Amino acid sequence: MRIPCPYCGERDVQEFVYRGDAAVSRPADDKGFYAYVYLRKNVAGVMREHWYHAQGCRNWIEVARDTTTHEIFSSVIAKQTAS
């Protein structure tokens, strides 16, 4: 699999570390942490995911990937989309 890094260009998946669902965000108050830490949807289809370009630019990126085909639709630097 290959991942298009917005900073480095398309690179082999071995350069990246997977984290998971990019749709969850850290709650502003103390409520909601249980869901934030533990609850995830098991998406069969397009999912926004966080990947870390550990062997490259060290940017966290947000990748839209189809979990059934590994097709990648977009990839952006997470810092630019985060609130």
Add this chain to the structure above:
Amino acid sequence: MSRLNEGGLVDRSKPLGFTFDGRPYRGFEGDTLASALIANDVKLVGRSFKYHRPRGILTAGSEEPNALVTLRSGAWAEPNTRATTVSLYDGLEATSQNRWPSLALDVMAINQLAAPIFVAGFYYKTFMWPAKFWEKLYEPLIRRAAGLGRASMLPDPDHYDRNHAFCDLLVIGGGPAGLAAAQTAGRAGLRVIIADDDTMLGGRLLSERLEIDDMSAAAWAQGIAAELAEMPNVTVLTRTSVFGVYDGREYGAVERVQDHVARPSVGQPRQRLWKIIAKRALLAAGAIERPLVFGGNDRPGVMMASAVSTYLNRFGVIAGRRVVVFTATDSGWSTALDLIAAGVEVVAVVDSRSTRHVAADRVKAAGAEIFLEARVDDVQGRSARAVDIRTANGTIRTLAADLVAMSGGWNPSIGLGSNLGSRPVWHEPLQSFVLDRTPPGMAAIGAAAGRLSLAEALADGVSVAAAIATDAGRPSAMAVAPRCSDEATAVSPMWHVTTRQTKAFVDFQHDVTDDDIALAAREGFVSIEHLKRYTTMGMATDQGKTSQLNGHALLAAATGKTMAEAGTILSRPPYLPVAIGVFAGHHRDEHFRPVRRTASHAWAAEQGASFVDAGQWKRAQWFARPDETSWLDTVNREVTMTRNGVGICDVSTLGKIDVHGPDAGVLLDRLYINTFSTLPIGKARYGVMLREDGFVMDDGTATRFADDRFFLTTTTVNAAKVMQHIDYARQVLWPEFDVQATSVTEQWATFAVAGPQSRALLQTMLPDLDLSNEGFPFMAAAEFRWHGAAARIFRLSFSGELAFEVSVPANLGDLFIRTAFQIGAAFDLVAYGTEALGVMRVEKGHAAGNEISGQATAGDLGMGRMMSTKKDFIGRVMAQRPGLIAADRAVLVGLKPVDRAVRLRAGGHLLASDADAVAANDEGYVTSAAFSPTLGHSIALALLKRGASRHGETIRIHDPVRGGDIPVEVCHPVFLDPEGMRIRG
């Protein structure tokens, strides 16, 4: 000899000697092992998997199920090599397999008499009782009796290489379609890679008497190959099999660089793994001829018609003297014509169809009988001697023949096309499966797309490649396919000769017969996937390339389904067997993974250090002296000399991270449970990081060198993880923070200098610094210059002694350790390794990897009060969950054996003195243990339920595996100097 005096692509001026089962033979340059064996009239090449039936050569390609041999010998032995794809070289050594004592006399052929028990699913039906006999008796017996070649069990002496390549177009297969495509795309200027299994490009053009552009097809192919070789934008990979299609338009291929010589030349790999990233790919892998299912169809002397033509036209060898052609296709007739043209006697052509082929008159004129609407029922003889032909009116004619050329039709080689999970669909006119959807970027052309004729293949190659070039913005001038011979490619299904009297094989390599398929269907295995696994059809090393479709057809017939309903299976990589060695490449032995060495490694090695792996790092474990007989003596000395004098230890492997920026302090407050934004400049502080779920992730120190500049250390194993965690925090969680972080682990060499004499030693080494207790108190930090370079000194202690950590640039690390020992001689300086480091940390009750297990909270480790209540930090909320702050949690304690002479070991579980040894009474476990030379007995750290209130209690360690129960006394985890007088001294 069965070699013609002329014709073919072998070089008769270059004879090559080889041996098969120890007997010497001769072949020519350009031969395969198979063609050379046929030329030497060797018909019996192997024994079958289950029944040990004699087998010959069936095909002339990589789909070969029968002719598997062990190539070479000793450590170079390679089992299960297909004789049909082995290039002959001088001195080649091949051995037959699965026979004892010899190929001609194989006593295991008695298995044929036991055939009734070897039917489909016999594993599940036989040898069921008694159960314990399976492992000890039945399985070893079966494995010895049934099988293929054996591995040498010796280390592979050869090298394997790896290459990554990128291209605009990957052409898989160098036959007519592939050549036309590569030429078109190459001329248009695309970056092209064309890969073919064979030693030269051409595919079927090398094997058939066809014409292109008024020249022989073989000559045309060689012309194109020469043109491609000249193009700088085209890479030609012969002897290369593309074996898999992967996500992201990745293709795996193996190039057999030096398999065609006895020993790879110096500096050359035997094979090379190619990882090819191709924007577009064309599957031009051609088609594989399928056998017909009739009695004795596995006998030596029964061969695919296309193989008979290949051996004749390409290698100039004739596979038999009296030939019967049994065909359901037009291509069988081409073989008959090839044989007649070479002067071989064709006894009969048996066509299962009723229409008289256009070549029938020519064949008949040459003396062959023509049988239409007929079939071969059975082959007589151990090797083919005669065939029983059932004529249209049902009578049997028996004709003497030593070769049966069979042609059941052509199956497009679509295996790679279904690697990503798209199931092929039935194609009625072709009577085979073709690709429905192809992997992204890939298309099939020519025979692989079910377009079997030469004209279609050439037209496909040109037009599809031209369209790809146009897409890529490089319109091609060449869009007209070359002129070529006309071919008929009609086929009618002929799946099964039901009137046969003897065994008829579907899967030759796994000995699956037509009866096995029928039995599986009767027993309810009616799905293709179940049939495959129950009968093991298609599960041998050839992956059913010749057998799959016939098996499906038989199952469809047995279950009353159409072929389209029965469907077919998916193919997974690798398409062909690939040696594990080529995947490993250079990553073996000491190169299996990278090795990281500290700056003092060379010095430590000179001192005779023993090294231990810490992740990829090599760390000095201890420094044994010649008079020391056990490692424990050495470690005890290192600890004692450090605690009484001064010791030095390379701690460079700890993770080191620089954090810069106006918000550096705020970021650290979020990362650690304690507060860092208030840390004064020139001070270090111990800190603990939690995961967001509230458990401890890592610990270390952070030092402030400027308002906006911090320096963090992490544990050795978590260095990468913490770096990633910090990047996540600053980029994703709090992108508004103005802060940067970078790993400097490898930039600094860091040494812990510990012991009561450490100040005196360092003050001598670094006379410009004020290291007095007043000038440089506990937890102080400073930057200074050493040998003209930036250096840092910290007053930190892991050992519990007065101690310093000194960091110098990594390239000065070696100089630092040597300088320390020059000056240190006067102070009786000792080097200590990770083992002594560990003993001293257990004596001081410091949590390390064993305690920070991912299941311990800060409270469990006695650091609950470090958690700030005045700020947010990662893990703050979840750390307050009831289960994580429960009163009965297991917390860090120390343990001393009641009998001080007893040795404690980590891993034992803790029980109250009088409690039964059952899981319900489990109260925790021993995390770390060491012999403390300072105290003179064994000590341990443990996580014990309610441990903080149980100091002084006697409990027991339950360790039934390693020596029973040990009574121990619970105590404070800090065994030595609990007030910290030494550290602050």
